[in-house]
Amino acid sequence: xxxxxxxxxxxxxxxxxxxxxxxxxxxxxxxxxxxxxxxxxxxxxxxxxxxxxxxxxxxxxxxxxxxxxxxxxxxxxxxxxxxxxxxxxxxxxxxxxxxxxxxxxxxxxxxxxxxxxxxxxxxxxxxxxxxxxxxxxxxxxxxxxxxxxxxxxxxxxxxxxxxxxxxxxxxxxxxxxxxxxxxxxxxxxxxxxxxxxxxxxxxxxxxxxxxxxxxxxxxxxxxxxxxxxxxxxxxxxxxxxxxxxxxxxxxxxxxxxxxxxxxxxxxxxxxxxxxxxxxxxxxxxxxxxxxxxxxxxxxxxxxxxxxxxxxxxxxxxxxxxxxxxxxxxxxxxxxxxxxxxxxxxxxxxxxx
Amino acid sequence: xxxxxxxxxxxxxxxxxxxxxxxxxxxxxxxxxxxxxxxxxxxxxxxxxxxxxxxxxxxxxxxxxxxxxxxxxxxxxxxxxxxxxxxxxxxxxxxxxxxxxxxxxxxxxxxxxxxxxxxxxxxxxxxxxxxxxxxxxxxxxxxxxxxxxxxxxxxxxxxxxxxxxxxxxxxxxxxxxxxxxxxxxxxxxxxxxxxxxxxxxxxxxxxxxxxxxxxxxxxxxxxxxxxxxxxxxxxxxxxxxxxxxxxxxxxxxxxxxxxxxxxxxxxxxxxxxxxxxxxxxxxxxxxxxxxxxxxxxxxxxxxxxxxxxxxxxxxxxxxxxxxxxxxxxxxxxxxxxxxxxxxxxxxxxxxx
Numbered sequence: 113x114x115x116x117x118x119x120x121x122x123x124x125x126x127x128x129x130x131x132x133x134x135x136x137x138x139x140x141x142x143x144x145x146x147x148x149x150x151x152x153x154x155x156x157x158x159x160x161x162x163x164x165x166x167x168x169x170x171x172x173x174x175x176x177x178x179x180x181x182x183x184x185x186x187x188x189x190x191x192x193x194x195x196x197x198x199x200x201x202x203x204x205x206x207x208x209x210x211x212x213x214x215x216x217x218x219x220x221x222x223x224x225x226x227x228x229x230x231x232x233x234x235x236x237x238x239x240x241x242x243x244x245x246x247x248x249x250x251x252x253x254x255x256x257x258x259x260x261x262x263x264x265x266x267x268x269x270x271x272x273x274x275x276x277x278x279x280x281x282x283x284x285x286x287x288x289x290x291x292x293x294x295x296x297x298x299x300x301x302x303x304x305x306x307x308x309x310x311x312x313x314x315x316x317x318x319x320x321x322x323x324x325x326x327x328x329x330x331x332x333x334x335x336x337x338x339x340x341x342x343x344x345x346x347x348x349x350x351x352x353x354x355x356x357x358x359x360x361x362x363x364x365x366x367x368x369x370x371x372x373x374x375x376x377x378x379x380x381x382x383x384x385x386x387x388x389x390x391x392x393x394x395x396x397x398x399x400x401x402x403x404x405x406x407x408x409x410x411x412x413x414x415x416x417x418x419x420x421x422x423x424x425x426x427x428x429x430x431x432x433x434x435x436x437x438x439x440x441x442x443x444x445x446x447x448x449x450x451x452x453x454x455x456x457x458x459x460x461x462x463x464x
Numbered sequence: 465x466x467x468x469x470x471x472x473x474x475x476x477x478x479x480x481x482x483x484x485x486x487x488x489x490x491x492x493x494x495x496x497x498x499x500x501x502x503x504x505x506x507x508x509x510x511x512x513x514x515x516x517x518x519x520x521x522x523x524x525x526x527x528x529x530x531x532x533x534x535x536x537x538x539x540x541x542x543x544x545x546x547x548x549x550x551x552x553x554x555x556x557x558x559x560x561x562x563x564x565x566x567x568x569x570x571x572x573x574x575x576x577x578x579x580x581x582x583x584x585x586x587x588x589x590x591x592x593x594x595x596x597x598x599x600x601x602x603x604x605x606x607x608x609x610x611x612x613x614x615x616x617x618x619x620x621x622x623x624x625x626x627x628x629x630x631x632x633x634x635x636x637x638x639x640x641x642x643x644x645x646x647x648x649x650x651x652x653x654x655x656x657x658x659x660x661x662x663x664x665x666x667x668x669x670x671x672x673x674x675x676x677x678x679x680x681x682x683x684x685x686x687x688x689x690x691x692x693x694x695x696x697x698x699x700x701x702x703x704x705x706x707x708x709x710x711x712x713x714x715x716x717x718x719x720x721x722x723x724x725x726x727x728x729x730x731x732x733x734x735x736x737x738x739x740x741x742x743x744x745x746x747x748x749x750x751x752x753x754x755x756x757x758x759x760x761x762x763x764x765x766x767x768x769x770x771x772x773x774x775x776x777x778x779x780x781x782x783x784x785x786x787x788x789x790x791x792x793x794x795x796x797x798x799x800x801x802x803x804x805x806x807x808x809x810x811x812x813x814x815x816x
Contacts, residue, residue, distance in 0.1 A: 184568025187747030216536025
């Protein structure tokens, strides 16, 4: 078990060793570790070495000059200057929040960025401002469209954070596939079969082999046999809003997260794309009124009749409960992750 | 088979007989028949008698004064004055488009409205303005949250329309349940079982009985056994954006479409809620650039490798193809629908 503070100090030093400013390194670390706290282990400190390898390969600029390249009062396109998504996205959220203060809402499409950790962290940045936060990103292509065999979409997540008053905030953070890639990685490590409906073979047959992607298979969009066109449609919207609006790479051209894979040829844009937004709740009705009704909405759902032995949860409940536990009890890391962190310590002459 | 024009003239006369102005009746008819054209038979002229019955019950105001009750440059809340959703929603879309012209985007939450037909029609209204259109609505509660037994959500659709250049526009229009209610109605008429994952019994067991809702059962959120929390989360976002932002009824308080069911007691708001938006693509990059890349996006997906005997479709393809057919060949109506229309003709002394 490692304490949050221990991991925070180490990750911050790694980012500073890559050349990030102290402020950017703190921001990137807070964002990265939000994944470990919220139980999305695949997107947290386990990925720190991946970011370092991208930096080693010259694909990450540790000192990006993030700038608005096109805008209206409530919209903008931002160039992330090849920065860490972990730094670019929170800074862009702050621009969206500023736009929302002035125009009621702010919607920003981002090009030339990199993987930004968990979408939920960015959406939640709007909450203290009594705003609804919105975060989406495209990602390395692993998913086939309905009826298709080629891998054309990432697991393209959507996160929406909505403030309540006395109740915990409503926080939806979901991949547009049946299962997030991180869940597949867990089954790979445990050598357990995947449920039907998560993946297909390279010929489009159902598969339960968690290693199927290495054989040319693909992940499947949310919705299952009769409704995967819905997950495919949502994943496509994420791709278009994140990259066709901004001028980032889309579809099969999205750069891979792993540095050992080559960049796709003939890119159609720059880097990876995100779409981030903030909307003032008092752009619609007084914030205290809205938040009182959110409390009522949440209580109505939470107190509704559940199946025997089950509970009706509100989006964000599981992550909040894990987060409280891990802040107190510490964060468990798998041996391969500890090995990676020790390698990073050696590389940068740090102590883990 | 009935021609589009024949059905248009008749429906318009019915709406005028209810007291709608000629202009509003035309708008309502165009919106209603968009469902018949696009193959969503459940939401089209088959529902005309349902709207008339709501009007008979005093739940629809044929001469609404639609007004903005709260606003910022890019957001607003609109009171639909108990109007037909078929009239309120297109007029609100036009307000959203106007806001987008000035502020880059416009997002409007609507209270005190009624059922608005298919969401896709409203989203598509933004397309000729080189804008992305967005339409959502809450609806009569038929859906249980994950792990739950109570019916707390409607099939709460999301429609997103994105303009392309030479390719047909990208139009996603989806319920946030595994299957739209209309698909269940088709199985009821054909007396065929429903696929597993569409519905559950009142005790939460899997069911294939298409009449299960009459026995206290519920529809299930998009996502299936391992991921229905995603459909539940999306349906919840639709409910909150449409009704908690605007001050409409949410969750179990949403008024039923059928006039023979009583209105829920102790309402938490006014009428049904919608959330409608428009976003200028040139709020992000020049429109011609965006649309050229949309063509490339669409062609890339359409021409990708498909399973044997299948085609990779773009969201909106099936509805567009049906629409072209039906405009030429006419629209087939089921006998019970024809009987309803004949009843309406008699009621209002019209000829069907």
